[in-house]
Amino acid sequence: MATRVLTKLSSAAITFGLVLLGGGPADAAPPRTSEPVGIDVSWPQCGKTLPKQPAFAIVGVNNGLANTTNPCLATELAWANTAPDPALTAQPRVALYVNTANPGLQGSWWPTSNHYGGADVANPYGDCSSDPENFNACSYIYGYAKAYDDATIRGVANPQKYLWWLDVETGNSWQAEKAANVADLEGMAAYFKSINATVGLYSTGYQWGQIAGSVPASSPLAGLPSWLAGARSLAGAKSNCSLPALTPGGRVVLTQYVSGGLDYNYPCP
Template sequence: MSTRNPAVSRWHFRVVLAAAAAAVLAFAALPAEAATAPGPGNDVSWPQCGKALPKGQTFGIVGVNNGLANTTNPCLGTQLTWAGTSKGGTGQPLVALYVNTANPGAAGSWWPSSNTYGGTTVANPYGECTAGSYGPACSYMYGYAKAYDDATIRGVSNPASYLWWLDVETGNSWSQGTLANRADLEGMAAYFASIGARAGLYSTRSQWDQIVGTVPSSSNLYTLPSWLAGARSLAGAKRGCADAALTGGGKVTVTQYVSGGFDFDHSCI
């Protein structure tokens, strides 16, 4: 015969049931980030040609150029296919693009001499670009032309559907004047906007300040999102989401860190 007290047994049952319910509620109350914990994305370009690419990325960003603004990544098609396998789960598009930028002036293999490119006469906020001029007006047209080429001759289908990141680094050729360099990037952003595409800005704070400087609110760069480079770990990349954007009206939406020979990207949104 059982010697258990029925009242005590019922009390134990209620305690166990209450504990189980509390555990369920506690799990449900976890932040969405803790429950889902999407992993990082990756960016790849010509240095990864012929190499194994990362697997399981949540989003992929593919370089369009071969290291210089006037070249094409020979593995662009293959890498776009790779990016298309991204799993999602962040606020980033599954596939985005980045392009090299530069403002070489007289050192370039080509330089504009008018406000016309690709059969279009461009409304240039810096006035008329003329032969032999290397100031903001022709810099704007150079940027516009490079963006036009990136969207039309590099092998990108449906370019308007992508987010295009402008990769701004000291390794490429730049004018000594930050105004001309800013105009160059504004020309690129203007072209992408003209086809209905979005643009963003990639750099480190130190490189951006050296090349572009402070961007006024009147610039079409002012509200563009920032992708910040320079973190050395995932933890550092997460902290970078709280850093100031490259422009006063922008927001940091992606941060980059390097691990195991790959570029990893943390989504801040």
């Protein structure tokens, strides 16, 4: 087995991540298009004037790291709820996204048991307490715990009603062993599914490959919907709908592009 190394993955490729778009103009207007497109926002948009009544909205729960809270979550959720009702597209009027990471033993907290949130967690990778160096088992609990926190302590009311997107980017800390990162993301998905919420995956094909690699069809991540970043225009976003999903059996349902300093999202047919 390869040496476990905590690493913040990076690449020469430009990351079109959600957290990188905080420097745009505060009064950016929606792109002129006859098709309804959504907008995603988070802490970089704190205090900025946002376009009114987006077709749909996706709000970041964290402050750029998996163990933090977006200080503008309440106000941005209030803005998101100005989206038209009934929804203009097949996407939910309001969805959420959360930062993900797997810091391992160098994180500010790392699990030492299969117990979290006052309950024992069913762990398909074994018992984290029997071997804290069992990175797959402990990574699963770490992911489960971060999702639990996102749903219970960040200020999200009725978390079960949302679609939760897992934001998987190389800008956060990950293990060199991709199997441990997959276990971490599986733990997050498992918690959200346990409260009957729906789950999706956000990334680019390149970043996903660096962090998770090829996920087996037997993984609980297989079949989840994909939201792909990376486009610079609406035309590029439309084209990206034809790209492969991030996991086997999945489908690209949403693609992101940048316009006027904001992230816009095209719902794939």
